[in-house]
Amino acid sequence: DTGVSQDPRHKITKRGQNVTFRCDPISEHNRLYWYRQTLGQGPEFLTYFQNEAQLEKSRLLSDRFSAERPKGSFSTLEIQRTEQGDSAMYLCASSIGTSADTQYFGPGTRLTVL
């Protein structure tokens, strides 16, 4: 499968714990996006990378959230001191890098914070 992959697919954690998710984009894609999706809502933009540079971070993200994309390849999203409100589906997408190009989504990581 040469599509976007995400790991893990499911994560259950206790409140206060730290979690890290990984996204592997399509290999030739320069852009990488993270979204959060809660029940009954569409994906909400969290952050965006152009190669290894993080160009925008949503105001939705608190200081507990951080994302990296070392070497412009895979990306990680870390949530520190998780809260029950962080329970959601976290989606990763990648695109080639032209203006408003098609984003290819991964299957998502479902986080449940107990």
Added chain:
Amino acid sequence: AQRVTQPEKLLSVFKGAPVELKCNYSYSGSPELFWYVQYSRQRLQLLLRHISRESIKGFTADLNKGETSFHLKKPFAQEEDSAMYYCALINTGGFKTIFGAGTRLFVKA
């Protein structure tokens, strides 16, 4: 504020009937509009984009800047069209994508 509104959470039609999924947007510039679709147990994928002016799986969408709408239409719905549909916009030359809350389309036999 940038916003995408899909007024219908659920739309149920009979097979062969016309279908229209509504999308209205609020944006100060010139956005590019998209429709994404998520079939059962599949990942989110692009259906069509207004800049391409194409018809995909019989679906079309026309951007109406005066009414700030980008409704998705199909003249004859098929059962396999049953899915979750999301309207989205991105600012021209930008990257931040704003999605609507989605409309679930259910096509009955």
